Amino acid sequence: MAKRDYYEVLGVNRDASEEDIKKAYRRHAMKWHPDRNPDNPKAEDHFKECKEAYEILADANKRAAYDQFGHAGIDPHAGGGAGAGAGFGDIFSDIFSDIFGGARGGAGRSTVFRGADLRYNMELALEQAAHGFETKIRIPAAATCETCKGSGARAGSQPTSCPACRGAGQVRISQGPFSIAQTCPRCHGSGSIIPNPCATCSGTGRVKLQKTLSVKIPPGVDEGDRVRLSGEGEPGVNGGPPGDLYVQVHIKPHAVFQRDHDDLHCEMPISISTAALGGEISIPTLDGSAKIRVPAETQSGKTFRLKGKGIKGVRSQFPGDLFCHVVVETPVSLTERQRQLLREFESLSAQDSARHNPRAKGWIDKMKEFFEG
Ligand SMILES: [Zn+2]
Ligand SMILES: [Zn+2]
Numbered sequence: 001m002a003k004r005d006y007y008e009v010l011g012v013n014r015d016a017s018e019e020d021i022k023k024a025y026r027r028h029a030m031k032w033h034p035d036r037n038p039d040n041p042k043a044e045d046h047f048k049e050c051k052e053a054y055e056i057l058a059d060a061n062k063r064a065a066y067d068q069f070g071h072a073g074i075d076p077h078a079g080g081g082a083g084a085g086a087g088f089g090d091i092f093s094d095i096f097s098d099i100f101g102g103a104r105g106g107a108g109r110s111t112v113f114r115g116a117d118l119r120y121n122m123e124l125a126l127e128q129a130a131h132g133f134e135t136k137i138r139i140p141a142a143a144t145c146e147t148c149k150g151s152g153a154r155a156g157s158q159p160t161s162c163p164a165c166r167g168a169g170q171v172r173i174s175q176g177p178f179s180i181a182q183t184c185p186r187c188h189g190s191g192s193i194i195p196n197p198c199a200t201c202s203g204t205g206r207v208k209l210q211k212t213l214s215v216k217i218p219p220g221v222d223e224g225d226r227v228r229l230s231g232e233g234e235p236g237v238n239g240g241p242p243g244d245l246y247v248q249v250h251i252k253p254h255a256v257f258q259r260d261h262d263d264l265h266c267e268m269p270i271s272i273s274t275a276a277l278g279g280e281i282s283i284p285t286l287d288g289s290a291k292i293r294v295p296a297e298t299q300s301g302k303t304f305r306l307k308g309k310g311i312k313g314v315r316s317q318f319p320g321d322l323f324c325h326v327v328v329e330t331p332v333s334l335t336e337r338q339r340q341l342l343r344e345f346e347s348l349s350a351q352d353s354a355r356h357n358p359r360a361k362g363w364i365d366k367m368k369e370f371f372e373g
Contacts, residue, residue: 115240133217139245154196169190221314222251266284
């Protein structure tokens with residue numbers, strides 16, 4: 001059976017607020033709670049479905065991953081009844097304590113925890129973010145020690161009952177008239193000790209190592225996007241499922257382009273003569289270069305828009321645009337000859353200044369009005 005859309009499960013819109021989602025979940029979960037539906041075998045399935053949907057949508061990061069990649073972005077194997085009992089606890093206590101007075105139905109749930117989620121920060125160049133990127137990352141991981149198969153004992157030896165507590169894990173100490181039970185300091189409560197610890201893991205049964213993971217960053221990711229690697233987080237406790245690893249994308253500042261969602265912006269300096277006479281200039285794009293025809297009499301601040309030369313975002317249907325902002329550059333390090341030509345140019349312009357410099361003329365007129373009231 002195809003998994004239902006989480007928003008549909010909770011009966012909320014895709015832009016529902018956190019509060020709306022919480023309310024919807026409360027409503028659905030109360031309706032389907034197994035304790036309230038003892039005769040309806042489907043209630044628990046509905047309840048679990050709501051719970052799963054809420055778990056994802058209530059977590060901003062998971063919700064973003066779900067919005068971005070759908071069920072595939074959440075967990076391809078989720079919802080297979082994993083942790084039916086184990087899972088009830090976590091958000092249950094958060095939301096239901098006030099409804100059911102803190103009483104959790106059903107006894108005998110073992111302490112099974114899902115492993116913690118991990119985050120890996122990845123810096124990408126703008127080009128890598130735009131075009132997609134595949135890489136391998138190394139992350140620290142704990143694994144069962146191969147030498148002792150996790151027992152912690154040296155080959156040929158075995159853990160033995162702790163002599164201090166005789167395997168009870170607790171010792172009683174007397175303080176005056178009182179006798180107090182205390183966790184056994186020798187075995188730390190486990191009841192057994194390892195007389196000959198495994199040399200590889202020093203008796204812990206686990207070894208730290210690095211694992212290498214392949215990460216595929218989809219084209220168009222933006223600052224703050226996350227890519228989820230299902231099950232690559234910390235291992236679960238007592239057979240619980242592992243957490244997930246989130247690769248958090250950070251985008252390095254670019255020398256030329258500033259990104260605004262799917263659009264790119266860049267500055268486009270042009271010379272005084274190009275600005276006045278017009279011309280064709282070559283500008284860089286993320287995929288190479290493009291030519292822009294600058295018309296005569298182009299002013300500073302004019303923006304040229306190159307349609308489709310931006311970035312196609314992960315969630316977008318079409319690429320954004322590239323905006324080039326014209327800055328007319330005042331020439332520097334002039335030779336005497338250049339100065340002379342400019343002075344000559346200026347004296348010619350002065351004969352009909354208002355016509356050649358309409359903006360300066362307008363500005364002067366406004367200033368006059370201001371001072372003369
Ligand atoms: Zn070992
Ligand atoms: Zn002990």
